[in-house]
Structure formats: C-alpha cells, structure tokens
Amino acid sequence: MAPLLAIAGLTISDIDDAARRLEVKAQIKVLELAAEAIGDDLLGFHLARDFELGEIGLPYYVMASSGSLAEALRNAERYSAIANEGVRLKVRADRDVVIEIEYANVDRSSDRHQIEFWLVALVRICRKITDGRWAPLRIGVRHSRKGTPPEFRSFLGCDIDFGNGADEIVLSKSVHSLPAVGSDPHLHNLLVGYANEVLAHRSSRSAASVRTRVEDVLIKLLPHGRANAPEVGRQLGMSRRTLTRALSSEGTSFSEVLEQLREVLTTRYLREKELPISQIAWLLGYREMSSFTHACKRWTGMTPRRLRLENRLSAN
Numbered sequence: 249m250a251p252l253l254a255i256a257g258l259t260i261s262d263i264d265d266a267a268r269r270l271e272v273k274a275q276i277k278v279l280e281l282a283a284e285a286i287g288d289d290l291l292g293f294h295l296a297r298d299f300e301l302g303e304i305g306l307p308y309y310v311m312a313s314s315g316s317l318a319e320a321l322r323n324a325e326r327y328s329a330i331a332n333e334g335v336r337l338k339v340r341a342d343r344d345v346v347i348e349i350e351y352a353n354v355d356r357s358s359d360r361h362q363i364e365f366w367l368v369a370l371v372r373i374c375r376k377i378t379d380g381r382w383a384p385l386r387i388g389v390r391h392s393r394k395g396t397p398p399e400f401r402s403f404l405g406c407d408i409d410f411g412n413g414a415d416e417i418v419l420s421k422s423v424h425s426l427p428a429v430g431s432d433p434h435l436h437n438l439l440v441g442y443a444n445e446v447l448a449h450r451s452s453r454s455a456a457s458v459r460t461r462v463e464d465v466l467i468k469l470l471p472h473g474r475a476n477a478p479e480v481g482r483q484l485g486m487s488r489r490t491l492t493r494a495l496s497s498e499g500t501s502f503s504e505v506l507e508q509l510r511e512v513l514t515t516r517y518l519r520e521k522e523l524p525i526s527q528i529a530w531l532l533g534y535r536e537m538s539s540f541t542h543a544c545k546r547w548t549g550m551t552p553r554r555l556r557l558e559n560r561l562s563a564n
Contacts, residue, residue: 250522252281254531257467259520271464272334272354279361290397292361296368297403301376304369307331310443312377313436317426320377321347324370327443335366344385345424349415356415360391363415370417371404378426381405384419388412458484458494462502463509470510470533477502511547518556525552 250260256277262268283291301308307327314320325337334354340346349366351359367387375381383405389412396407465483469475480502481491495501510532517528529540529552544552 250520251527252285253278254517254520254523254527255281255471257471257531259516261516261519269333271467272332273358273468275332275334276354276359276362279365280359283361290364290399292364293368293397293400293403295361296365296372299369301369301373304331304373306439306443306446308373310436310439311373312428312430313432313439314377314428315431315433315436316428317374317378318424320374320428321345321424323440323443324373327447330443330446332366341421341424345419345421347417347419356390363389363391367415367417368400368403374419374423377428377430378423379429380423380426382423384417386418388414388416388418390415457498458491459498459500459505462491462495462505466506466509467513470513471531473533473535475506475533510543514544514547514552515555515559518552519559521556525556528552 249263253259253263256274258270258274258278262270279291283289288294307324307330310323310327311320314323321337321339325339328335328337329352334352336350336352338348338350340348347370349363349370356363367389371384371387386406386409387404388409391410393408393410396410400408461484462480465480466475469479469483477488477491481488484491486494492502495505513532514528517523517531518525523531525540526537529537532540534540534543541551544550544555548555550558
C-alpha cells in the first residue's frame with residue numbers, strides 16, 4: 249500500500265488517522281490506483297455496497313433522524329461537505345425528483361470510482377431511511393462504460409445512463425415523499441446544531457489559512473518538479489504577488505512553507521519502511537539524491553538513511 253499511497257501524496261499513517269481529512273483529489277487517485285492494482289473495475293460500487301453507513305458520520309445521522317426522505321435529502325444537500333468537501337448535492341423537484349452530484353474544485357474527468365461509490369451509497373442511504381427496496385427511475389453518470397454491469401443492475405434495479413450530461417439519481421415523487429422510519433425530532437435537532445457548528449468551523453478555518461491551501465497544492469506538485477510559486481498561485485487563482493502578500497500577512501513566505509513542508513514530509517515518509525529513499529527524494533521534488541541528502545542533514549543533522557534508522561530504534 250505504501251508506494252501506491254505515496255503516488256497520491258499520502259502515507260499509511262494518513263489513512264490510519266481517523267481525524268485526518270484527506271484531500272479529495274488524493275482520495276480519487278487512491279481509488280483509481282487501488283482498482284487497477286487489485287483488478288477490480290467496480291471498486292467504487294463494491295465499497296458502497298458493503299461499507300457501514302454510519303462511517304459517513306454526522307451527515308448520515310442527520311439524514312437518518314429526519315422526518316421524511318424529502319427532509320433527509322434537503323439535509324444531505326446542506327451538510328454533505330462535512331463528509332466530503334469535494335462533493336456537493338443538489339436536489340430539485342420537477343416532474344420527478346433529481347439528486348445531482350457536483351464536484352467542487354475537483355476535475356470530474358479524473359474520477360470514476362468515487363462517483364460510483366457516492367451514487368450507490370446515496371441509494372443505500374435512501375433505502376435505509378425509508379426501509380424499502382425500491383428502484384430509482386434512472387441513474388446517469390458523466391463517464392463511460394460499455395453498458396450497465398449486471399451487478400449494478402441487480403443492486404440498483406435500473407440501468408445506468410453512462411455518458412450522461414450530469415451525475416444524478418432520479419426518483420419518483422412517491423418515493424421522495426416516503427416517511428423516515430427512524431425519525432427522531434429531538435435527536436435530529438441536536439444533530440443539526442452540531443452540524444451547523446462543524447460547517448461554521450470549517451468555513452472559518454478554510455478562509456483563514458492560505459498556508460494550508462499552499463501546502464495542499466505543494467504536496468501534489470512536488471513529485472512533478474513544479475513546486476514553484478507561480479504554479480501554486482495559478483492553481484489557487486492568485487498572481488505570484490498576491491500569493492506573496494497573502495503568505496506575508498500570515499507571517500511566512502513561500503520558500504519557508506516549501507522548506508518546512510519538505511522537512512515534515514521527510515520524517516513522515518521515512519517512517520514508511522516500504523518506501524525506498526530514492527522514491528522519497530522524488531516525492532519531495534529532488535531530482536538528485538545528493539540534494540535530498542544535503543537538505544536532510546540541514547534539517548536534522550543526519551542523512552536520510554541514518555534518520556530512518558534512528559526512527560526505527562526509537563520506535564522499538
């Protein structure tokens with residue numbers, strides 16, 4: 249797993265840390281790599297079919313305690329970002345009811361397994377809330393497949409329109425108006441209060457830290473040798489001058505953020521014994537081992553190999 253995760257800028261420690269929020273682009277990348285590695289072309293579907301719904305956390309329990317499926321979907325629309333900041337739900341009722349999944353600041357064309365996970369998971373959640381095995385009227389996804397796989401059709405009860413103009417689930421109005429079997433008004437009000445607090449905290453945190461956003465972009469750019477201020481600014485929608493001023497207002501600079509991030513990642517990557525040191529150098533954007541060695545000695549007074557050994561000894 250370690251080399252696979254490293255390609256997406258993650259480590260096993262990141263995955264094991266339940267409190268750590270993973271970047272959506274990295275999550276998509278891991279799913280694509282894992283599906284290829286294990287030869288499972290329906291990995292997103294299999295994960296969605298088999299996982300414990302409560303693992304979604306607060307948004308699921310807000311939905312499950314709602315008074316009806318319609319109310320649950322309105323709550324999903326509002327609170328889905330708590331579970332995944334790259335996914336936005338929109339629910340609209342015309343002749344039928346359409347649940348559309350949109351991606352925020354994520355390249356939709358890069359994904360297949362995550363969107364299939366969320367579509368199937370949403371159907372599972374809605375069925376669980378209403379205690380029914382009804383089928384959607386239709387499901388559409390933007391990416392292509394050669395027809396609906398039999399497993400999809402058997403589980404969902406309908407065909408999937410691949411190459412559709414949107415990622416969406418279409419329900420009948422009769423299903424949309426079904427009562428929620430686990431409705432609990434008192435619990436629901438408590439959970440909605442918690443959810444509103446989480447959203448407010450996330451909004452203030454994301455607005456406050458340019459440094460965090462820069463670090464998120466740098467982790468992706470480092471292995472490709474493009475970890476420079478103009479490219480980071482471009483991906484954040486800032487000019488180089490604006491980026492410099494924003495970091496300065498937080499008491500730091502681009503070069504300082506880059507240097508400190510490399511130092512932190514060096515320690516993290518060296519804990520993964522499966523990762524060769526040469527690959528760690530590449531992940532940190534060093535094209536020459538000597539450059540990585542000099543940097544590591546500057547930070548820690550030790551070569552990468554010596555630091556790895558010291559970390560193992562201290563762990564034992």
